[in-house]
Amino acid sequence: MAEDDIHSVASYVNDNYEKLIEKEIPIPYTKSVQELAYILITKYELPKYIEKELVKDLTDFIEEKERQFYDTYLEDEISRAKKDPEFLEDLTKQWEKLFKEETAEFADKKCTSDEELFASAYHKLVHSPALETILSVEHLYAKAVRRRTDQKDAFIQDLSEKQTEEMNKAVDDLEHGVTESEINELVAKHYEDHSLLKVRYASELDTLKEAQRREYRDWVMKMLEYNQENSFPQSPNSPLLTPTSPLFSGPDEMIFPERVKKNEVKEPILEESFTIHLGSQLKQMYNVRILTGTVEDLCIVPVSESSDLTPQLLQTALALYSNDLSGLVLITDNKIGSRVTKDFQENCLKSTEFHFSHIDAQLEKISSIANIHMSKNASANGSRSPDSELLQCGDFYLTKHSNLAQVHVIFHLVSDDSLRGSDINSRHPVILGLRNVLKASCSNDITSLTIPLLLQYDITEEMTTMWCERRAELVFKCMKGFMIEMASWGGSDLKNLQFMLPTGISSQVFHSLADMLPRIFKISNPKILK
Template identity: 90%
Template sequence: MTEDNIHSVASYINSNYDKLIEREIPIPYNQSIEELAHILLTKYELPKYIEKELIQDLTQFIEAKEKEFYDTYVEEEVSRAKNDPDYLEDLTKQWEKLFKEETAEYAEKKCASDEELFASAYHKLVHSPALETILSVEHLYAKAVRRRTDQKDAFIQDLSEKQTEEMNKAVDRLEYGMTESEINELVAKHYEDHSLLKVRYASELDTLKEAQRREYRDWVMKMLEYNQENSFPPSPSSPLLTPTSPLLSGPDESTFHENVQNREKEPILEESFTIHLGSQLKQMYNVRILTGNVEDLCIIPVNESSELTPQLLQTALALYSNDLSGLVLMTDNKIGSRVTKDFQENCLKSTEFHFSHIDAQLEKISNIARDHFGESASNGSRSPGSDLLQCGDFYLTKHSNLAQVHVIFHLVSDDTLRGSDINSRHPVILGLRNVLKTACSNDITSLTIPLLLQYDITEEMTTMWCERRAELVFKCMKGFMIEMASWGGSDLKNLQFMLPIGISSQVFHSLADMLPRIFKISNPKILK
C-alpha cells in the first residue's frame, strides 16, 4: 500500500488567539504549512504578528498527528502481516513492483522508444557540421507552412468581404420585398460557408504538417547514418531530400518582408548586469532588463533569406540539454483562451517536429485539469463544478519551433494586477516562486518574466506605479533566487525582466537604476 492510499483527518482546535480556530487537516499533510497559516490568519482575521507562533503551533500539531497516524498504521500492518500470510505475500509483490518502477538498478531493461532514438539522433547531428543543413531544411518546411497559412487567410478574408457585400445588398433590399427570414437564412448560409472554409484549410494544414513531420524525422535518421559513414554531411539538395517536394515549397518572394521590416523599426532599450547572490557560497547570475514584445522571443522570421540567427542556433543546440530557456506568459483562467491566441497562432505557423502541436498539448492539459478539479471539488479545496484555473496557477507547454524559448509557463492572472496595492502574498507573486522552483527542477537555466506583470501600457501605469510594481517584483525574485540555493536542481544562470514596448526611456532608466540597488551588484575594489 502506497502513502497516497493512506490518509486520515485531524481536527486542529486552538483558542489561544482570542478566537476559536477549528480546521480539519488531512494527515499526512503534504502542502505548505506557511500557506495554511496565512489562510487561517485571513479567515479568522487574526493579527499579523502571531503568524510565526501560529506556524509553530501548526507544525507541532501536524508532526504529532503524523507520528501518531504512522505508528497506528504500522502496528496494524505488522499485526495483519503476522496473521495473514497471503497479505504478506501481496505486500512483498507491491514492494517488488515499486523497486522495479522506481529504482534503475532493479528496473527491467527496455529498448529505447522511437522518440528517444530520434532525440538522440537529432542531438548528435546538431552538435556536428550538419547543424546548418538541418536548420536550412527546417526553414524550407516553415516557408511551405507559412505559404499555406497565408493562402488560407487570404481566401477567408476574400470570402468575408464577399459575404459583407452580399449582406449589405440584402439589407438594402428590405424595402423592396426582402424579408427578415430571408436575411436570417443568408446569415446562416454565410456562417456555414465560412466555417466549412476554415475547417477545410485547417485540415489541409494539419495534413501538411503531419507529412512534414514524418518526412523530416525519417530524413534525420537517414542523415545520421550518412554522417556516420561519411566525413561530411549532405546538403539540402542531396538525394536524401527531394527539394522539389511540395512539402518544401516556399512562398512568393514578396511575402513576409513588410512584417520583418516593421518589427525591426521598433526601438529596443536594454541593460545587463552581473550579480552575486547567496549567504555563504555566492552564485553568479546574469540579469537583463529590456523592452520588447513577447512575440519577439517566439516568432521565427520566415523570409526568402536563409540566414540563421544566433538565437535560433542556440535554441537548436540546447533543445536536448540541461540548459533550457523558459518564458512566463500571462494568461487568464481558461486553458487555451483568446488571451494567448496570438501565441498559439505563432506556434502553428511552423511544424513542431519534436513535441505535440500546441493544440494537442493544451487539450491534454485541459483533460488533466478537469480530472484534478473533480478531485479538488470532492475534497472541498475548490468550489464544486469549477472548471477554471485559479489566479497564481500555471501550466507548461514545450516547444522546438519558437525563436528563443523551449518552455512556456502559462501563469494565470486577473484584474487585481492592474491595481497598485498588491504585495508579496499575491497569488501571481507566489506563482512566480513556483515557476522558479519548477524551472530549477527541470534544467531551465534561462527565464524571462514580464517585470510589470503586464504586456501593455495602460492609463493607470504612472511612473510611480511602475516603480512600485518593479520594486516588488525585483525584491521577491531576489528572495526566491536566494531561497533557490536550498531547492536543489539546476541553477538559474540568466534572468530577463521584460518591459512593454512603448514605455518611456525615463521610466526604463529609472527601473534599470533600481535593479543594481536592490540586487546589490558588487563592484571590484582597486587597491593601491
C-alpha cells in the same frame, strides 16, 4: 489497517503558556505539521510566540506515534505471515513489484521508445557538422507552411471583402423588394461559407504538417544511420541532404505577398545588462537583463520567401535536449487556450512542431487534466459550484516548443484585473505564482527565464511613471528574494533572468527602472586603489 481508523489524541502544555488542547490526529500523518500548528493557534487563540515550540512538540509526538503504529503493524504482519503461507506469498509478490518499480537495478528492461530514439538521434546530429543542414531543411518546411498559411489568409480576406460588398448591396436594396428574411438567410450563408473555408484550409494545414513531421523524423533517422556507417560528414550533393519532397513547396506554387499592417513602425529596443551576485554565504553569479520587447519578439521565427536562417534557430536547436533550456512567462486568464493568448497560439502554428505535440493538442490535454482534477476535488467536497473555474489566479501551466525563436517552455500564468491596480503586494497570487514558476524552472533544467517586469504587455492610461516604478520595485524585490531562496531548492541554477518592458515605454521610464535594478540587487563594483 486504514490510516483514517487510527487516531492519537494530542494534549499540549507549554512551559510558559498552559492550556489543555485535545486534537485527534490520524496516524500515519501525511499533511503539513506547520499547517496543523497554524490551525491550532488560530482555532484555539494561542499566542503566536509558541508556534516554533508547538511545531517541534507536534513533530516529536507524531513521530513517536507513527513509530508505535508501524511497530505494531509489522508485528501483526509477521505473525500473520507465519500462520498463513498464502499471505506470505502475496506479500513477497508485492515487495517484488515495488522493487521493480522503484529500483532501476531490478526493473524490467524496456525497449527505448520511438520518441527517445528520435530525441537521441536529433541531439547527436545537431552537435555535429550536420547542424546547418538540419536547420536548412526545417527552414524549407517552415516556408511551405507559411506559404499555405498566407494563401489561407488571403482567400479568407478576399471572401470577407466579397461578402461585405454583397451584404451592403442587399441592405441598399431593402427598398426594392429585398426582405429582412432574405437578409437573414444571406447572413447565415455568409457565416457557413466563411466557416467551411476556414475548416478546409485548417484541415489542409494539419495534413501538411503531419506529413512534414513524419518525413522529417524518418529523414533524421536515416541521416544518423548514414553518418554512423560512413563516419564522416556527408557531401553537399548527398541525396539525403537535398530532399526533393513536395512538402517543401506546399500543395501548389501560388505565393501571396505578406500583408504588412499599415503605419506599422518597429519600436527601437532599449536594453541594459547587469551581472549580479546573490547568496548569504556561497554567492551565485547571475546575468540580469532589462529590455523592451514583446512576446512575439522572443517567439516568432522570421519566415518568408527571401528569409535566411537566423541565429535564434541555432540557439534553440542546440539547447533543445539539454539541461540549459529557456522559459518565458506569458500572462493569461483562467480559460485554457483563451483569446488572450490567441496571437501567441497562431504564431506557434506558423511552422511544424517536429518534437512535441502542436500547441492546440497540448492545450487540449491540459484542459482535460484540469477538468479531471477539478472533478475529483468536487467529489471530495461533495458538490461543485456552477460558477467555479478550472484555474485560479496565480496558477500556471506550461507548454513545450521547438519551433520558437528563443524559447523552449512557456509558463502560462493565470492573472485577473487586479493587476491593473496599484495596491498589489508580495502576497498577491501572481507574485506567488512567479515563485512557483521559478521553482519549476529549477526542477526542470530551465536556466534562462523572461518575465514581464510590470506584469503587463501594453501601456495603459493608469501606468504613470510612479505606477511603473512602484510595480517594478515590487517585482525586483520579490524576484531577488525568490532567487536567494532558490539556493535551498536544489536542481538547476538560474543563469539568465530577463525583465521585459512593453514596447513604446518612454526612454525616461526605462532608464529610471534600469537604474533601480542595481540598487535593489546591490551590484558590487570593484574598487580601484591608486
